[in-house]
Amino acid sequence: MTAPLIRQATVDDVDLLCRLGAATFRETYSAISDPREVDEYADANFTREKVLAWFRKPCARTLVATRDDVPAGYAHVRSARVPACVADRKAVELSRLYLLPSAQGTGLGGALLDAAIAEAAALGGATVWLGAYDRNVRALRFYARRGFVRIGTHEFEFGGRIHHDSVLTRPVTPVTGAATIIRASQNIPEMPR
DSSP states (O other): OOOOEEEEOOGGGHHHHHHHHHHHHHHHHTTTSOHHHHHHHHHHHSSHHHHHHHHHOTTEEEEEEEETTEEEEEEEEEOOOOOTTOSOTTOEEEEEEEEOGGGTTTTHHHHHHHHHHHHHHHTTOSEEEEEEOTTOHHHHHHHHHTTOEEEEEEEEEETTEEEEEEEEEEEOOOOTTOOOEESOOSSOOOOOO
16 A cells, blocks of 8 residues: 555646546535436536636645545635635635545545645635535534634535535644645556546
8 A cells, every 4th residue: 555645736637637526526415415416516517627727726726635546535725705704804715625435534634634724825825714515414523623613604506506505714724744745746647437
């Protein structure tokens, strides 16, 4: 078994991120939401054009996490519109952090979160915020263990309806033992199809 690796994604990773994003979204939400609506969201939001747009924004970073040399998760942080309930108007959003089920419970999620927080700091954030679906209990417990607190809600459109997702925040503080982010990679492993 090889050590987990977290690296900064590049535009060469767009197809990988489309597959990884759709797969992890479906696996996370199909059991707690209408599977049809989950498929519609994944099909609409993990297209080449939508994922390419992540790389066009100078105030955004995407990370890929691998386990045993196989992509197992990703995170995306960005400077974006901050919900009214977040006091720090320059807070950086952790817009996505997902792992395949085979990588959950291995410590890779914590390492990926630490790396994402380091990226939020690099973007100038003193606070990181995220929106979380209240029925995603596993994620809510994970974030609570990592120092996030619920401070309010924000609107999230899903399945043709507006939902009020929890908004969680935490200070961007140095993380002891945070994973080193690889900035460039020549041999990028493929995600199994």
